[in-house]
Amino acid sequence: MFGKQFKKLLSRKVFSIIVVSLFMFMNKAMMIAMFMAIIDLPSNLYLMFFKPLEDISCSYLETGDVLPSADTIKLSSKSIFFIETSCRGGLDARQACTIESAARSHPDWDINVLFTAPATEESLKTSKALLEPFDNVQFYRIHMVKYATGTPLESFIAQGALNRSQYPIVHLSDIMRILTLYKWGGVYLDLDAVVAKPLGSLAKNWAARESDTSVCNAAMAFSIDDLGRRITSDVLRDIGSSFRWDSWTYNGPGAITRVLRNVCSTLEVTRMNAETCNGLEVYDPEYFHPVHWMQAKFYFETGPIDINKSYVYHVWGRQTRHLRIQSGSPYETLAKNFCPTAYNVHLQKFITRPGLLDNIFMVNDIT
Numbered sequence: 413m414f415g416k417q418f419k420k421l422l423s424r425k426v427f428s429i430i431v432v433s434l435f436m437f438m439n440k441a442m443m444i445a446m447f448m449a450i451i452d453l454p455s456n457l458y459l460m461f462f463k464p465l466e467d468i469s470c471s472y473l474e475t476g477d478v479l480p481s482a483d484t485i486k487l488s489s490k491s492i493f494f495i496e497t498s499c500r501g502g503l504d505a506r507q508a509c510t511i512e513s514a515a516r517s518h519p520d521w522d523i524n525v526l527f528t529a530p531a532t533e534e535s536l537k538t539s540k541a542l543l544e545p546f547d548n549v550q551f552y553r554i555h556m557v558k559y560a561t562g563t564p565l566e567s568f569i570a571q572g573a574l575n576r577s578q579y580p581i582v583h584l585s586d587i588m589r590i591l592t593l594y595k596w597g598g599v600y601l602d603l604d605a606v607v608a609k610p611l612g613s614l615a616k617n618w619a620a621r622e623s624d625t626s627v628c629n630a631a632m633a634f635s636i637d638d639l640g641r642r643i644t645s646d647v648l649r650d651i652g653s654s655f656r657w658d659s660w661t662y663n664g665p666g667a668i669t670r671v672l673r674n675v676c677s678t679l680e681v682t683r684m685n686a687e688t689c690n691g692l693e694v695y696d697p698e699y700f701h702p703v704h705w706m707q708a709k710f711y712f713e714t715g716p717i718d719i720n721k722s723y724v725y726h727v728w729g730r731q732t733r734h735l736r737i738q739s740g741s742p743y744e745t746l747a748k749n750f751c752p753t754a755y756n757v758h759l760q761k762f763i764t765r766p767g768l769l770d771n772i773f774m775v776n777d778i779t
């Protein structure tokens with residue numbers, strides 16, 4: 413009996429020693445490779461390595477803000493929303509570029525940047541200074557529990573469902589973007605994109621495919637008309653009733669794709685368009701996701717950018733955040749053209765590879 417327990421203890425110890433030494437001997441490249449593989453990591457391994465870094469407790473904080481509450485956002489038919497869901501309460505250089513590119517191409521739109529964490533004067537200093545010249549840019553704070561009040565996810569959020577999530581930041585972000593469009597209507601864009609053309613000529617309600625099998629949730633627009641509201645409330649209800657805390661994509665692109673299969677008269681995402689989807693347009697990948705995430709390093713390696721149909725270039729930050737922006741790369745070209753202020757102010761940050769921890773903690777802040 414004692415022997416058996418001792419053996420068990422020993423094997424556990426041996427296992428821990430192996431894991432710890434793996435960590436100690438891992439070099440940067442190995443760590444990055446592991447980071448890149450997160451999407452495919454079994455969830456228990458992901459939890460072991462990354463859960464402590466994915467903290468959303470700051471989203472519950474009610475105090476410490478200098479920003480107006482997102483509940484005071486102006487209702488407008490011309491709004492673009494960005495949502496920052498880390499606990500930093502600030503923006504990094506590439507995020508500032510994204511916002512600047514939206515602000516420049518949409519001078520008469522409201523560019524709303526929403527933070528789920530408390531933001532201070534200090535944490536916002538540099539990004540505020542950079543974006544100051546663009547008077548169409550507004551920063552707001554989302555108080556998560558209040559924000560969901562009166563929506564289909566009110567009790568889901570209030571009961572702390574996100575606390576059980578294995579990918580809390582991803583899920584927080586998936587939910588907040590749909591909640592935001594449900595409440596205000598407008599365009600939602602991820603913060604890892606460059607806006608190249610005005611979106612005003614697009615349909616009132618649209619989504620964008622990232623591939624032949626999936627509609628992405630990184631760029632989309634739902635208005636508060638009947639169709640838009642039907643879709644956003646269906647997505648919220650889908651999330652509330654079938655939330656999967658162990659899946660990376662189920663509550664995000666998965667939920668949108670499932671709802672569109674109901675709204676549209678086809679199950680095939682390649683056949684979804686305004687005709688088959690009651691007026692909802694579903695754009696081809698070349699307009700918003702012209703490069704597949706598996707090829708996303710294309711943006712950061714020296715070479716020409718011969719794509720010119722895109723409204724938005726989604727650069728897949730989760731897969732590319734750690735990459736140095738090489739001189740003469742497509743991303744550098746895009747930044748020079750579409751976010752010249754961020755590009756000039758943060759040139760050094762743009763062309764310097766962030767450190768390893770920067771990738772994980774996203775601390776290559778511009779503050």
Ligand SMILES: *[C@@H]1O[C@H](CO)[C@@H](O)[C@H](O)[C@H]1NC(C)=O
Nearest residue numbers: 468469472570571572573575
């Ligand atoms: C969820 O987590 C937050 C922050 O850690 C905490 O304040 C809240 O009480 C938790 N809610 C539940 C229901 O566990």
Ligand SMILES: *[C@@H]1O[C@H](CO)[C@@H](O)[C@H](O)[C@H]1NC(C)=O
Nearest residue numbers: 609716717718719720721722
């Ligand atoms: C867009 O790219 C195509 C193919 O590279 C080129 O023929 C065309 O002239 C370009 N159009 C513009 C407006 O740059």
